[in-house]
Amino acid sequence: MEALDVLDDPAAAVVALDPLRSRLLALLVREPASAATLAAAVGTTRQRVTYHLGALARHGLVVEVDQRTHGGLTERLYAPSAASYVVSPAALGEAAADPARVRDRLSASYLLAVAARALREVGGLVRGARAAGQPLPTLTVDTSIRFATPAARAAFARDLDAAVVALAARHHDEAAPDGRWYRVVALAHPRPPEDSP
Structure with a gap:
């Protein structure tokens, strides 16, 4: 799992920003889970969660990490592709x-x-x-x-x-034949009041 992933695809961003899907991602960061486990955690049906996990998977936001078999049924466990995301x-x-x-x-x-x-x-x-x-x-x-x-x-x-x-x-060396350009940015802004020292 990557520490952070940057979403630059508009469709992936839309998928991730859906309130239920972002909640599922947050739950999966804690530990891999199945659709049934997630459904119980968010108070909806397993089918609905399965649909949303499919959308997240199509955009690479979740991956299947394991399968468990219970009485002839296969339960898939999912994890997020990153611990956090930024659009x-x-x-x-x-x-x-x-x-x-x-x-x-x-x-x-x-x-x-x-x-x-x-x-x-x-x-x-x-x-x-x-x-x-x-x-x-x-x-x-x-x-x-x-x-x-x-x-x-x-x-x-x-x-x-x-x-x-x-x-x-x-x-700075303008003429360095193997030199690589870097961008240097210094930002300053008031610290939000709720941000403790």
Whole structure:
């Protein structure tokens, strides 16, 4: 099972976003289960769950992991293909967020468009790396900071910008014959109140 899968196919996203199907996926993350077990857990019929499991399976969101025979009946056990899923903006096609269409680079809209681009690009790169049996080299820096004043926040933004520009200039090699381009993104936003330290 993959830790996370990025859904960029619109049909797979629609299937996964159905409330009952997303509930089935959440239950299967805990442990593989049969349609009968899932039906009892969600309070519906085994036939209805079997139908929804079929839809999830057709889009690669669940896989059959075992079979058990009870009194001549075969019970199939299913597990999700990933521990969690995220829907890529690519599923929206031309309507997906695009940083090039946002003029205000200091706006929340631009931040979201850049984050959406990262999700779309990295999702595609992960699929390619998996298909090639290769790891995907990435780096993530994630921290929290508490600013005393808006002026302190502005000063931090200036310092961060200068540091990233200087660091990129020091390590960038335009002429490297075997060099590989990387996209570096730094995002900052208020931490939601419910997100504990």
